Amino acid sequence: MTAPNISMRQLIEGLGAQMAEALKVSVMRPPADRKPFRGVAVLGMGGSGIGGAVLADMVRATSPMPVQAVSDQVLPGWVDADCLVVASSYSGNTEETLAALKEAELRGCTLAAVTSGGALGARADEGGWPVVQMPGGNPPRSQFGRSFLGLCALLHAFEVLSDASWEALKRGVAQLDGPSCAERGEALAQAVEGKKVYLYGDTPMRSLLTRWRQQLNENSKLLANVEVFPEMNHNELVGWESGNEACVAVLLRTPDDHARTQLRMDITAKVFQDQGADVIVVEPDGDTRWARLLDAVWVGDWMSLVLAERADVDPVDIRFIDHLKNTLSSHA
Amino acid sequence: MTAPNISMRQLIEGLGAQMAEALKVSVMRPPADRKPFRGVAVLGMGGSGIGGAVLADMVRATSPMPVQAVSDQVLPGWVDADCLVVASSYSGNTEETLAALKEAELRGCTLAAVTSGGALGARADEGGWPVVQMPGGNPPRSQFGRSFLGLCALLHAFEVLSDASWEALKRGVAQLDGPSCAERGEALAQAVEGKKVYLYGDTPMRSLLTRWRQQLNENSKLLANVEVFPEMNHNELVGWESGNEACVAVLLRTPDDHARTQLRMDITAKVFQDQGADVIVVEPDGDTRWARLLDAVWVGDWMSLVLAERADVDPVDIRFIDHLKNTLSSHA
Numbered sequence: 001m002t003a004p005n006i007s008m009r010q011l012i013e014g015l016g017a018q019m020a021e022a023l024k025v026s027v028m029r030p031p032a033d034r035k036p037f038r039g040v041a042v043l044g045m046g047g048s049g050i051g052g053a054v055l056a057d058m059v060r061a062t063s064p065m066p067v068q069a070v071s072d073q074v075l076p077g078w079v080d081a082d083c084l085v086v087a088s089s090y091s092g093n094t095e096e097t098l099a100a101l102k103e104a105e106l107r108g109c110t111l112a113a114v115t116s117g118g119a120l121g122a123r124a125d126e127g128g129w130p131v132v133q134m135p136g137g138n139p140p141r142s143q144f145g146r147s148f149l150g151l152c153a154l155l156h157a158f159e160v161l162s163d164a165s166w167e168a169l170k171r172g173v174a175q176l177d178g179p180s181c182a183e184r185g186e187a188l189a190q191a192v193e194g195k196k197v198y199l200y201g202d203t204p205m206r207s208l209l210t211r212w213r214q215q216l217n218e219n220s221k222l223l224a225n226v227e228v229f230p231e232m233n234h235n236e237l238v239g240w241e242s243g244n245e246a247c248v249a250v251l252l253r254t255p256d257d258h259a260r261t262q263l264r265m266d267i268t269a270k271v272f273q274d275q276g277a278d279v280i281v282v283e284p285d286g287d288t289r290w291a292r293l294l295d296a297v298w299v300g301d302w303m304s305l306v307l308a309e310r311a312d313v314d315p316v317d318i319r320f321i322d323h324l325k326n327t328l329s330s331h332a
Numbered sequence: 333m334t335a336p337n338i339s340m341r342q343l344i345e346g347l348g349a350q351m352a353e354a355l356k357v358s359v360m361r362p363p364a365d366r367k368p369f370r371g372v373a374v375l376g377m378g379g380s381g382i383g384g385a386v387l388a389d390m391v392r393a394t395s396p397m398p399v400q401a402v403s404d405q406v407l408p409g410w411v412d413a414d415c416l417v418v419a420s421s422y423s424g425n426t427e428e429t430l431a432a433l434k435e436a437e438l439r440g441c442t443l444a445a446v447t448s449g450g451a452l453g454a455r456a457d458e459g460g461w462p463v464v465q466m467p468g469g470n471p472p473r474s475q476f477g478r479s480f481l482g483l484c485a486l487l488h489a490f491e492v493l494s495d496a497s498w499e500a501l502k503r504g505v506a507q508l509d510g511p512s513c514a515e516r517g518e519a520l521a522q523a524v525e526g527k528k529v530y531l532y533g534d535t536p537m538r539s540l541l542t543r544w545r546q547q548l549n550e551n552s553k554l555l556a557n558v559e560v561f562p563e564m565n566h567n568e569l570v571g572w573e574s575g576n577e578a579c580v581a582v583l584l585r586t587p588d589d590h591a592r593t594q595l596r597m598d599i600t601a602k603v604f605q606d607q608g609a610d611v612i613v614v615e616p617d618g619d620t621r622w623a624r625l626l627d628a629v630w631v632g633d634w635m636s637l638v639l640a641e642r643a644d645v646d647p648v649d650i651r652f653i654d655h656l657k658n659t660l661s662s663h664a
Contacts (some may be wrong), residue, residue: 039398039410046566062409066371066398072561073590077394078371094591142568198555203404219573223530224571225557230428231403234378235473237652239549239556243643258405260427260660262424269658271652280397312571320569320603327599328592 008219008308008315011142012301016176018145019294023173025150030079030130030158034110037084039066040149040160041076041109044088044101047141048114050214051148052088053207055155058165058293060204067160069207073099081108084158088147090140094120096329112158114150118265130154139316141218144211144297149173161191165290180285181295185302191280192248192303193310197224198277200232200268201252202261208296215304222307229261230266237268245276252282252296256289340551340640340647341459344633348508351626355505357482362462365515366442371398372492373408373441374483375432376420379445382478384420385539388451390625391493392536397415399492401539405431413440420479422472424450427660444490446482448572462486471648473550473577476629481505487538492540497622501655504623512617513627517634519550521614524580524635525642529556530609532564532600533584534593541584542627553646554639561593561600569600577608584628588621 023302040050054181059067070076073096079085085104089097092115104111113124116136124131133149134143141167152169155161197216199209208224216222227236243296250270251265284292308315374384385399389400402408405428413419417436423430424447434454436443445456448468456463464482466475484501487493527549531541541558548554559568581604583597603610616631618624640647 003474038378045563049566060408061406064410064412066400066408066410067396071566073592074393074535074564076392076398078396078398080396099592203406214567217567217569220571220574222571223557223568225555230405232379233382233656234557234653235546235549237549237656238650239552239554240652241553243555252428260405260431263660263663264656267656271655320347320572321566321605324565324569324596324599328595331595 002242006138006316008139008305009144011138012305013182015145015301016173016178018143019149019173019242022146023153023170025146027133027155035082037065037110037160038080039068039078040086041070041079041104041157042067042086042088043070043097043104043208045071045094045096046214047139047144047149048088049089050211050223051144051151052086052208053098053210054148054293055151058289059161059205059283061160063160065160070100072096072326075100075103075308080277083109084112086112086114086151087107088114089118089120090116090134090143090147090153092116093307098172100243112154114147114154119201129239138230138312139318141215157329168290172286172288172294173285175286175291176294176298177285179281181298182302185299186283186306187317188250188280188299188303189306191278192250193307195248195278196246197222197250198247199224200225200249201228202254202257203228203231205252205254205258208293210305212298212300215300216307218318219304220307220311221313229264233264233268236271237271240271240275243272243277244331245273247277249277249279251279254289255294271321337584338470338615338648340471340474340637343470344637345510345514347477347633348505348510348629350475351481351505351508354478355502356480357464357485364527367414367609369397369490369492370412371400371410371413372416372418372487373400373402373436373560374418374420375402375429375436377403377426377428379471379476380420380422380429380479380544382539383476383483384418384544385542386480386625387487389536389539391497391611395492397492402432403426405429407435409462411436411439411441413418414552416444416492417441417488418444418446418483420446421450421452421482422448422466422475422479423468424448424452425535444486446479446486450644458532462489469661471650473547480568500620500622504618504626506619507618508616508626508630509617509622514634518610518638520612520614520631520635521638521642523610523654524582525639527552527580527610528578530579530581531556531584532581533560534589535563535585536588537586540625543629544632544635547632548639550640552637553645555604561596565596565600569603572603572607574623575607575609579609579610580656581609582614586616586621586624
């Protein structure tokens with residue numbers, strides 16, 4: 001499913017440049033006479049879906065319309081002709097995304113695409129939809145810069161993402177410090193190596209932590225756990241009575257975290273430590289939420305790569321997924 | 333934080349009767365002249381929040397308006413005066429729920445409550461909001477029957493939940509088989525005991541699996557992992573390259589699962605087994621989705637209780653949460 005001779009290290013090293021390049025990608029302007037949307041759904045699975053989830057988390061507190069990521073083959077019932085539906089599939093052939101998109105077409109939604117081609121690219125061309133066009137041939141998860149910033153550019157053009165957010169994103173890309181991300185990612189990898197990893201942050205960080213988990217899954221071949229504050233304080237915290245020194249809690253902390261949750265994190269970190277677990281606090285660099293988001297993505301990518309290299313597993317290989325897709329395609 | 337001498341076994345044994353009784357709870361009828369809502373938000377944390385999450389999952393594919401569970405202190409930006417906001421807090425004093433509710437009041441939302449009293453009960457009385465009134469004094473997680481069915485009754489009265497769903501729920505309660513749930517829950521506990529538990533199901537089952545996780549957390553003092561199909565096939569599956577016989581995958585399977593996902597589950601279960609993990613398939617009883625939901629909740633409750641008893645831990649005790657709340661309250 002992936003091209004030979006791809007170096008995940010080179011792809012991750014190039015993430016900053018990929019983001020800078022993505023900012024130059026031209027996105028077709030949406031029709032000038034459109035009505036305001038009732039809501040937005042961003043369809044996508046895995047590495048093609050996480051950008052929509054991150055965007056939804058980033059705008060949840062402020063967007064006057066629901067912006068929802070859909071990582072499923074079923075379209076939510078409320079998505080109708082007054083909604084914008086963006087289908088994000090790197091290959092353009094993701095089964096679940098195409099199924100949900102088909103339903104969106106039937107309902108008469110305004111449509112757009114983020115893709116390198118495939119069936120999705122063909123339908124977008126045919127329909128004249130706005131498209132974020134990506135070069136193909138790489139693992140979808142390595143194209144987060146292009147897919148996420150492309151999605152943001154698209155939603156900025158549709159006036160779903162504010163000018164202020166878009167400017168903050170552009171400044172964030174310009175400020176990214178590649179060597180620093182690599183260094184902090186490597187230190188993080190060393191700190192969690194050999195332990196069962198539990199990733200925690202404030203609620204709006206859930207999708208960013210999920211990106212970290214997905215990279216640990218696919219690049220490092222590791223299982224990891226994501227939960228968020230304040231909800232985890234009402235249940236998972238008690239499960240830590242059986243936590244111990246085999247566990248490591250990675251706590252993503254930013255100045256954006258709710259003041260009460262900052263206090264909850266202090267108290268909870270102490271509980272983890274009392275159980276014998278290591279607690280690693282990660283504080284992303286950047287002067288805005290958007291800048292810190294991009295920094296944290298890159299640090300997480302490095303963590304997953306270094307863990308793969310230290311364990312001597314191939315970060316590109318995803319043979320379990322290839323096996324699944326091959327078996328599924330024989331049952332079309 | 334909880335009354336002395338509470339037996340979690342008695343509370344779980346009584347869940348069927350609790351549900352039957354909850355169906356008789358009278359809910360104040362909403363005003364007859366109300367306008368259709370733009371969307372619904374159900375606020376709640378932990379055991380008081382999971383009912384809203386389950387309801388949102390159950391209606392996602394069919395509801396013509398977004399129904400969103402909010403387990404956070406921050407209200408989503410899109411929730412406005414055209415929305416219904418239900419605050420669910422068993423104690424009526426949950427900090428996060430009251431914070432989000434305060435914002436909902438400022439925005440002029442239509443309001444309702446599910447509570448045993450506290451500050452929420454007082455404000456609901458003062459405002460004349462529809463209230464699902466619960467008896468107090470028990471652990472919130474033991475009151476799922478009352479809080480979930482009360483929420484459903486409320487949303488049925490507001491015409492958010494359809495007559496057909498409500499009737500299916502009532503039939504589901506009548507059909508519940510207590511001894512069978514206990515027996516299947518005990519068998520499930522024995523099958524997962526001593527292993528690291530990974531809970532899986534189709535996307536609309538996420539919140540039900542989350543309920544299982546929460547019960548494992550709070551009653552059994554265990555950590556567990558929840559992910560869903562088809563998304564887990566795009567990332568977490570690869571993490572299973574490091575899975576082994578110390579892991580057990582619990583696969584919740586129902587006739588409602590998407591046909592393609594049923595196939596994905598077959599293939600994935602084989603991958604788990606090839607890694608040495610046990611795979612336990614759970615198929616809830618019942619003739620509708622709603623009946624199967626209630627059955628599965630009860631089975632999961634039993635699983636968590638039996639695991640607690642076999643490990644000789646107190647299923648009622650939640651000292652880590654008590655410690656957190658006490659420390660937080662000294663920083664009000």
